[in-house]
Amino acid sequence: MINLDDMGLIKRLDPSDMLGLVENLPQQCEEAVEIAGKFNLNRKYLDGFIPANIIITGLGGSAIGGDFLRTYLVNESKVPILINRYYHLPEFVNKNTFVIAVSYSGNTEETLSAYQEAKKKGAKIVCLTSGGKLAGYCKSDGIPFVLIPGGLPPRASFGYQQIGLTGILEKAGIIKNKKTEIKEMISVLKSISAEMRRDVPLEKNPAKKMAVQLYGKIPVIYGSQDLTDAVALRWKCQFNENSKSFAFNNVFPELNHNEIVGWEMPKELLKNFVVILLRDKGEHPQVKKRFEITRELLGGIACATEEVWTRGNSLFARIFSSIHTGDFVSVYLAFLNEQNPTPVKRIEELKKRLAM
Structure with a gap:
């Protein structure tokens, strides 16, 4: 097994420094706060607009911020929020819909298609991107957009995207200012990064310890609806893209109505699964019991x-x-898998073939 405390080996395995991007998430969030603060959403563009619904359309690493926002605002927003991961928008989208199109590269074909459809339907549109065709569309169509730094794997731009989305909704007057919450969040991230960064040895590093436990196994991540459901999906996708590992995710209480029965067969295969329970102090009392009983x-x-x-x-x-x-x-x-965490070769191959 790879020695996770060998800095030279990590440097060879991680030439694009994905680990550095993870370690610097707190700083990325601080920069994102400045970018969001400078974003000018012209009040004339909104012109008294009160949305009946909100659609955040994006794919992959450009969609997870929408999942986060939907979860975070489920008990605050009076307006329903839907995450769209497709070429088309729901039929109900019209002039009363607020559409936020997110594509980190600016070239995601599904998002570009959804953007054009939003225009045809007369929806109010704002975008978030680092450039590409989407930025070009916004400029030519007079659509406001948040421009974030480019050059990163989309999944590594989470801070830019999440705080950018939050800033859009703040400037649109849909949610209250989140300055206090974001300040606390950055402080918490700095504490976590200090505990889990590369120079913290294995015996004191909880992230390294968990990675060792998962080595050669299949992660199954369970979260709680409207609390850690988006987190469970994020963990699953990060295992897929960074670790090059298969993984599964689901949420309580839904999984107790179906998936729990599946933990029967094949018995030998199930011994290779490691279950990760994402817990939160805000869990419904019955969900808390479900976590505990399911673990047993x-x-x-x-x-x-x-x-x-x-x-x-x-x-x-x-x-x-x-x-x-x-x-x-x-x-x-x-x-541990002796993989470079940055490349996503199969995704790139898919894109090449789709473009033929």
Whole structure:
């Protein structure tokens, strides 16, 4: 097994420094606050616009920020928020819909298609991108957009995207100012990064320890609806893209109505699964019991069952904290798998073939 404390080996396995991008998420968030603060959403563009619904359209690393926002605002927003991951928009989209198109590269074909459809439907549109065709469309169509720094893997721009989306909704008057929550979140991220960065040895580094436990196993990540559901998806996707590992995710209480029965067969394969329970202090009392009972039921079936608790006071900070932890674990697991965490060769191959 790879020695995760060997800095020279990590440098060779990580030539694009994905680990450095993870370690610097707090600083990225600080920069994102400045970018969002400078974004000018012309009041004339909104002209008294009150949305009946909000659509955040994007794919992959450009969609997870929407998932975060939907979860975070589910008990605050009076307006329903839907995440769209497709070429087309729902039929109900019209002039009363607020569409936020997100494409980090600016060239995601599904998002570009959805943008054009939003225009045809007369929806109010704002975009978030680092450039590409989407930025070009916005300039020619007079659509406001948040321009974030480019050159990163989309999944590594989470801070820019999440705070950018939050800033758009603030400037649109849809949500209240989140300055206090974001300040706390950045403080929490700095604490986590200090604990999990590369120079913290294995015996004191919880992210490295979890990566070792997951080595050669299949992660199954369970979150809680409207608390850590988006986090569970993020962990799953980071294991896929960074670690080059298969992974599964689901949420309580839904999984107790179906998936829990699947922990029967094939028995030998199930011994290779490690269950990660993403816990939060805001869990419904019955969901808390479901976590505890499910952990007991899976004892002796899965290889192991581990809990990861969110940190912080505000839900904004708590969600971000678990995402940051998962990002660290996924990169350390990539090193154990002797993989460069940055390339996503199959995705690039798919794009090439689709363009033929």
